[in-house]
Amino acid sequence: MSDHASPQEHDSALPSGTRSRELITWIWRDFLRRHWAVIFLAFCFMALEGAMQGALALMMRPMFDDVFVAGDQGALIWVGFAVLGIFTVRAVAGVGQKTALSYIAQHTAADMRCNLLDGIMTQDGGFHQSHPPGFLIQRVQTDVTTVNNVWPKLMTGLGRDLISLVVLIGVALSVDWKWTLVAMIGAPLLIAPSQLVQRFVRARAREARDLGARLATRLDEVFHGIIPVKLNRLEAYQSNRYKSLSRDLIRTEVRTTAGSAAIPGLVDVMAGVGFFGVLYFGGREIIEGQKTVGEFMSFFTAIGLAFEPLRRIGAMAGLWQVAASGLERVKDLYDARPTLVSPANPVPPPSGVPGIALSDVHLSYGDTTVLGGLDLMAEPGKTTALVGASGAGKSTVFNILTRLVDPQKGKVRIGNVDASAMTLGDLRDLFSVVSQDAALFDESLRENILLGRTDVSDAQLDKVLKAAHVSDFLPKLAHGLDSPVGPRGSNLSGGQRQRVAIARALLRDTPILLLDEATSALDAESESVVQEALEKLAKGRTTIVIAHRLSTVRDADRIVVMDRGRVVDQGTHDELLARGGIYARLHALQFKTDGPTADSVAQAKLARSSAGKPALTSPQRGLIGRLARLFSH
Template identity: 55%
Template sequence: MTGAAMIAWLWRSYMRPYRWLLLAALVLMAVEGSMMGALSYLVKPMFDRVFVGGSAGAVYWVAAAVSGVFVVRALSGVGQRALMAIAGERFIAAIQSDLLAHLMTLDQRFHQTHPPGALIERVRGDTTTLRNLWTSVLAAVGRDVVALVSLFAVAISVDWRWTLVAVAGTPLLILPILALQRLVRHTSRAARASAADLATRLDEIFHGLTTIQLSGTEAREAARYRKELDRFVGAQVRADTGSAGIPAMMDVVAAIGFAGVLVYGGFQIIGGEKTVGEFMSFFTAMALIFEPLRRIGAVSGAWQMARASLERLRALFDRPATIVTPANPAPLPDTLRIEIDNVTFAYDETPALNGLSFTAEPGQTTALVGPSGAGKSTVFALLARLVDPQSGAVRIGGRDIRTLDLAALRGLFSVVSQDAALFDESIRDNVLMGRAGVTPAQFDAALGAAHAADFVAAMPRGADMPAGPRGSALSGGQRQRVAIARALLRDAPILLLDEATSALDAQSEKLVAEALGTLSHGRTTLVIAHRLSTVRDADKIVVLDQGRVVEQGTHEDLIALGGTYARLHQLQFRD
């Protein structure tokens, strides 16, 4: 996408709602910029009528006029910056909010190849670059362009020949600036990519900090981070240096121009053709011209840096959500018989399911067992349409789930996994998960049924106690019971249990198992388990291996069969 097209997209999607704020800010910027021309114009009477002419009356009005210029400039500057802050922060916040909302619609295959740290950098880091561009570009348009026009007007009014001499070297900048812009854009892309790698590394370090400390690899992880940091610093320094080179070249041209004017104009003043006031007015105008000119030049570098971020953001926005509600969704089925029909699925080129077929009857418990990598967790992802199969179909009540409303489909499921997802909010908020209309009695009943009421009551702040980042303020068993309370309150007809007791001690496992028994009563339940003792009472056990069903039946049937399940059972219980 071209730069103009990206700016047009930004305007239509995010900047247009703030057009009146922008217009007011631009007007104030124009006033602020014009004050530079007014100041340089007042230098002429300051010298000719006050310093050289000695006019006492001119002292007062020149002093008042100069003071007025600075007051107007100050007020207009504060006003435009305040308006720009309001509009800029709101439009950046809108981009961040929309981007996060869009990222949450993308399926698990996308998130497997885009780690959280990299996405955080997209949402926060790349949009911050746009915030800086927003300020510099509009300031260049509204303030610096007007300042240039007013200052050139003053300079030309004094002597157009002097002006021509001062800017004669400007055309020499065109080719070097174009080269620097390409360099800045290339190095900025590398810097943003490296920043994403840094964010990913930090995310992994902080989430795996306990493992790092126990394994004594702090120095190794710090060295790996420093290596990534060096790569980022190198790319960022190259981008910043290239961006700084554009205004630097303008300074060189300014030096040549000033020298030419000083030689040419100095002889005219000596010869009496020009006054000192005229020269000082011109000199002030030209001195002031190069500051907004430098800022305008810096904008081109800032744009190239921001363009790299904008391209990355637009690439995410352009990535379509592949799992969506169909145009005319079918109604939810009356029965909850689950059917996996000849399903094939792969993450990238890694096959997870290969012609998988089985059924789970309503109101019964169906257990999925098998070695790691057999495809058990992928079945849960397919049921909730976190991913879609490459071939085959997943049906509930005889209806392909791809024909159902997505939110209604996911409303059929309650999930309890071995890694209960809790947030750094209160226990109450983690149980409710945004659910409105829950009475205190219903909330307390859910805690009681989940065997969570006792430990919650013992907390200093009860259910209002923060669970900590990722639930770190709670033990493993407590996190599981909070997740079960959440599932109980959700009261969905299909229950998905993914190794819900695998990481618990015996006492916690007993309490969680009792809570799960309460939760699964009367529901269609699918259980993933490696510990076969937890599923021996299931109505049906489905044995998976390499993405296929190799056996299915009750515990007794499979033991009598003497196949894969019997061998797994013997390995676990041979002692």
Template identity: 60%
Template sequence: MQNKAHNPPKTKQKSIAELMGWLWRGYLRQHFGVLFIALFFMLIEGSTVGAISYMMKPMFDTVFVQGNSQALVWVSIIFLVVFTIRGLSGVVQKVLLSRISQLTAAHLRVDLLKRLIRQDASFHQTHPPGYLIQRIQSDVGSVNAVWRAIITGAGRDFISLIILLGVAINIDWRWTLVMLVGVPLAFLPIFSGQRYVRKKASQARDLGATLATRLDEIFHGIVPIKLNNLERYQTGRFEKHTGTFVRSEIRATFGTAAITGVIDVMAGLGFMGVLFLGGSEIIEGKKTVGEFMSFFTAIGLAFDPMRRLAAVSGTWQVAAAALERLKELMDAPILLASPAEPVAAPTGLPDVALTGVTLRYGEATVLDDLTLHAEAGKTTALVGASGAGKSSVFNVLTRLVDPQAGEVKISDVPVARMELESLRDLFSVVSQEALLFDETLRDNILLGRTDISDADLQPVLEAAHVSDFLSNLPDGLDTLVGPRGSALSGGQRQRVVIARALLRNTPILLLDEATSALDAQSEKIVQSALEKLAGGRTTLVIAHRLSTIQNADRIVVMDRGQVVDSGTHDELLARGGIYADLYRLQFQSGKEVIDRKGTAALAPHMPKVDGREPGILRRLAVRFLG
């Protein structure tokens, strides 16, 4: 299937009502009680702004102009009370909003991870890790910050604006009309600015995801980058993407700032008109200085929340771009799920059967009408070229992917009819990529289990040969293994994974090139642990190195998604097919001549084998051994 990791699907623009409705129903509504209390204190805080502007009239007319010393005392006390109430209400509403916002963001992040972690492999091929990390961390953070700004704007700022305009109208409604004369002129540029911000913010969000993906690839591939002298190349690519991202962010910021700039221009026009009209009335004695100062303060304070409300409209476009992506990920269908009415998983030692299984990735067929049977309690090995379909057999068995045709059964129970969790509880998997987490060695073996004591764990550690190196670790089982187990060697990581599989104690064991990347000494130890692990289980093994599967009960040779031969090691040698050719090739002169990656390492003058030229054998080796 074509990998679109760096080109995730385009997001369709959704309406503000749809996005806010989704956010409210899913995450904000459950905090309605606390939100109501916060809005109440916002109302109080917003009202104090109106009281401050209103008190300007007695302060100027009664105290300053008339010189009333008694009025000075009560006016001063009122100002102290108003500012105290404003400060306390501001603290309460900020703490309450912070609580709601943090809980909401945490809830959204957890829900998003729950959804994404259930998606199948095809989804994760088109949505790389960096992209998803950006969505969970950055986009949720953006939405969280903006909805707080929206609620604050809708609460404190909107209330403040209404009260301040009420004070202004109470003093002189004509002055208020003159002050707001520029408002209609601001609608068109503000609307255009919002569309511009939405577009640029959307681009910035996608570019941010691209940067996160690039960093994820760089740090996961740091060793080959160094070995191939790619530091400058990778830095240059990252710098190019960063430059594009910076330009998009600056343009989005310009759009948001332009919206508030329009408000400032509108305010300037209004102030100019009021100064001409009000100033002439004060000179003529029709209005007092206190009335003008009260009006001027109310309008001056009103433009501050008006600017913030306008800024919120621009900032909301940034959040909308992030929220669209979050909602799209949450709405993405789960293609692989448990059936509505699952059947019970089989008990006892199961066999495994694939009948007429066809699996396609796009137009590429990886399993072609495949029929395969692995007997209960026995070891079945799969050999064949890279791309022959061996790993795909494991994938359809564990329902990492569903085939387009055919049936997969475990002890006559179709895997598609089992609950996913119950199905996967039947398997333990040991692969060439030993997945460890940046936690302690104990945590990596237990994987959250709390019912295992150190006494129960000890036999597992010994059987997996983990105890062989445990004493060399600074903190024993409590030693941190580092990112992806980087503090351990390859052989040590494999033994930890084997210990994990032993502890799971499942009836089916899947081994996928478990020793292919190890040196000879580590391979011997790991192979011994694997033999103990396979005892009493139905085991399927993928192997390129034929030395590891000679004792398998049955060896299945695959080519282009089909079974082309099968039998025991001796039967396949006697039959003289592909397996026999590969065996002779690997064990010329009593030693392996294929390196650990499965590529040909033949001498230039290798003698003929059964009349075949070395060139043919070399091509066979490359084809069937990777």
């Protein structure tokens, strides 16, 4: 699989993919081996439980021959206690092996989920674009749960059932080897059908896992987009799509279950043929006096008990196919390696407040060019704003700076250090990001600000809360800092969520600040409060701001105008208005002025020419504006 292949593309290649032996080796090496002592204990209990089956079959001979036929009173006592002892040992061994297997299965599943999550979080953006959340949830939760449910049964089959089968066949052979061969006469007939059934079950199990992933993705999209669903009256549409997938899943699951049940069903047919043969040949020998009733009952019990573990071992093939279909996907996800990694010999990050320089940076996604030779400078300790139409490449600059994506060509330097020469951890420790969509978790407000940090004093936290204006709305919350913010911060308003994001950034105290449309979704009152907090946050930091609302960046030290992945103009707000380019047109559209904003140009020129002179009154500025518009016509 390529690093960014879609799940569907990879799954189509799975029928000839990882073999069962490789999967078992992987599970043992990475997850089970560390629990070898508990596994050994479980197998000891399973061996003891399995052996009791053979002991019970052996007790049938004295029970019938000595007690029921001969009427030996002494034999009645010791046979009774022996049977009681067998069932007692079997009960203790059963409890012990189930407890041990549960311990192994739960620890294995937890380790697998944690390792998968750790690996998924290291993947780059391309991986997550080709692996939607529903598929990842299906892998981490459902597929691992499937394996978790199967492992105890597989281990029981390898331990208790296999030992039981060997012991019971041994008892049967000790009575009469000819009867045993007759009882097993149908076994060779199971091989070919069982192979076909196993292939069928594995294919259907894969299909069921894919459908489950698509259902999870559908639910994820519906629940996260419930507002658009309601506003556009898409309830019936989404419900019908979910029902259609559910019907496909039902059909596939039923076929999988039927296939899995076919193997023990074949064992039952074989058992019936075997019992018929034994009754026919064995019954004649008993009638003729060649065998005793006790011998026959011992043999009959051994073979009867043997077919039950044989059925379970037969069912293991179907169980393994179901588990293997999930394991293949889990292992594929487990083995995926991120393409964006730290260098082998990293260099230390820059000290102080560094500047930023992008030189001839090119980036394309397939045939789509996003950045085409971008040259950009952000001076240390100053604010640089990026403006331009949607698709100009502004957000891509942030992704490149933080190495969420690497350019195909060009240099990215932070201070005097190449961004790709630092470890990913050191690089990202240089940045604090406040975006339009503040990522809040369903935890308390305190936890959403601290994010697991334990080195923050109460005084430091209080200072951050005040600077970010979080303390302004704390009295309105029932439990203050310990109030739950709800899923995705749904208990807070947009402005409050943004202030929490700013508090996080203040607490990180990094030298570089990235602001991505941080106030674009707020009302005027909230924007004013958040903007004030952002200005405090930006002091003493190298700040890069993405904004469509030009009023938020007019005071930036430098405004960089981007178009089609390149810098087409830059300067201060007044300089850009005076030049009348893209920035002036964007400004005109946003503030509903005419043409290239003649009065803005006139006012900008006047501002430059009147530096150090007394300020004009409002009527004077209005008159100048009207004159400028008059002359422009």
